[in-house]
Amino acid sequence: MVSATTFTQCGKYSRLDIEKALAALLQEFGGMKNIISPGDSVLLKANMLSASTPEECITTHPEVVRAVAVQTLEVGGKPFIADSPGIDRFSDVARKTGMEAVARELGIPCVELDAPVPLPVAEGNVFQRIEVSRRAVEADTIINIPKLKTHAQMMLTLGVKNLFGTVVSQRKAQWHYNVGLRREAFADLHLDIARGLAPRLTILDGIRGMEGRGPSNGKPRDFGILAASSDPLDLDFRVCTLLRAPLEEFPLYRAARERGLVDKSARWDAPGLPEEFEIPPIELPKLDALHLLPPFLDRFGKRFLASRPVQEKKKCIRCGKCVEICPAGAMNLTKAGDVEIDYEKCIRCYCCQEVCPADAIRFSKGLLLRVLEGLRR
Numbered sequence: 001m002v003s004a005t006t007f008t009q010c011g012k013y014s015r016l017d018i019e020k021a022l023a024a025l026l027q028e029f030g031g032m033k034n035i036i037s038p039g040d041s042v043l044l045k046a047n048m049l050s051a052s053t054p055e056e057c058i059t060t061h062p063e064v065v066r067a068v069a070v071q072t073l074e075v076g077g078k079p080f081i082a083d084s085p086g087i088d089r090f091s092d093v094a095r096k097t098g099m100e101a102v103a104r105e106l107g108i109p110c111v112e113l114d115a116p117v118p119l120p121v122a123e124g125n126v127f128q129r130i131e132v133s134r135r136a137v138e139a140d141t142i143i144n145i146p147k148l149k150t151h152a153q154m155m156l157t158l159g160v161k162n163l164f165g166t167v168v169s170q171r172k173a174q175w176h177y178n179v180g181l182r183r184e185a186f187a188d189l190h191l192d193i194a195r196g197l198a199p200r201l202t203i204l205d206g207i208r209g210m211e212g213r214g215p216s217n218g219k220p221r222d223f224g225i226l227a228a229s230s231d232p233l234d235l236d237f238r239v240c241t242l243l244r245a246p247l248e249e250f251p252l253y254r255a256a257r258e259r260g261l262v263d264k265s266a267r268w269d270a271p272g273l274p275e276e277f278e279i280p281p282i283e284l285p286k287l288d289a290l291h292l293l294p295p296f297l298d299r300f301g302k303r304f305l306a307s308r309p310v311q312e313k314k315k316c317i318r319c320g321k322c323v324e325i326c327p328a329g330a331m332n333l334t335k336a337g338d339v340e341i342d343y344e345k346c347i348r349c350y351c352c353q354e355v356c357p358a359d360a361i362r363f364s365k366g367l368l369l370r371v372l373e374g375l376r377r
Contacts, residue, residue: 038076062098148209159232
């Protein structure tokens with residue numbers, strides 16, 4: 001298979017439009033027959049972050065997943081749709097995102113990524129032991145189907161980060177705890193997982209995505225693209241550039257560059273799109289400039305400089321998801337419905353903001369971020 005990334009325009013989620021756009025993308029790779037062998041078990045790794053509807057633009061649209069599944073079936077593959085939501089019950093997620101309906105229509109499984117096993121260690125890995133779902137490790141082929149979104153901790157969540165979903169359930173939160181404030185360390189983890197799983201193909205759902213306080217509390221936004229790549233890292237850098245997001249501030253890019261995985265002479269254009277195609281700049285979440293601090297100052301940075309989570313009482317629906325997901329055990333829901341936060345324990349991982357269905361967690365800017373913003377003025 002040719003190593004490439006290609007884009008095409010697609011403005012709506014009509015079945016016909018998506019099938020046509022996907023077929024055009026796959027032509028660049030010699031068709032799906034050049035990616036999948038007959039009889040292969042094929043993990044369709046969608047973004048199924050939460051029990052939300054397709055219109056909320058939090059998860060991969062089911063029509064995109066359906067089109068990929070149909071192409072897989074046509075060449076004799078055995079696809080199954082799967083992910084591991086961080087907190088919502090998988091059955092609820094599958095039903096509400098529309099994945100269950102797609103699976104039922106096509107007669108294929110839609111299953112939770114469970115049963116953690118060690119991921120084979122790739123040469124140059126930063127982390128020597130990472131556990132992901134057995135289903136991901138044992139699949140003959142992985143087709144990665146992420147959603148184009150912003151991310152409050154990692155700036156963007158695209159192809160590489162979508163594979164973090166193969167980490168089983170709340171073990172994701174434990175990884176947030178393990179890496180603490182070191183955003184590049186978290187990016188290194190994502191790189192290790194992506195290199196270990198090595199998806200044969202990544203199809204990005206960028207028809208309609210999210211900007212602002214992603215990955216779950218941002219604003220839906222039309223982007224009008226689908227993209228395909230044999231290298232999710234290459235795809236992510238090209239999408240970042242297409243969105244006119246600052247590549248040098250993208251934690252994944254910085255981590256990859258530090259590890260020598262970036263061709264410094266590369267041009268991150270978007271092949272397949274007309275020269276005049278343009279996406280207005282995306283609204284990015286504000287990231288703390290914590291990479292300016294060495295690791296031994298994590299405790300100091302966390303306590304005095306980093307932004308801290310704050311409950312917005314008027315928005316809060318008292319569901320307790322933030323308390324349940326918190327890897328540091330820093331949150332508590334009182335009988336009065338207030339969220340108490342122990343800032344000595346809080347690691348500023350943003351898991352609470354990520355899972356909050358009511359956008360009721362905001363972040364009070366840390367001292368360092370306020371000073372830097374003042375300097376920019």
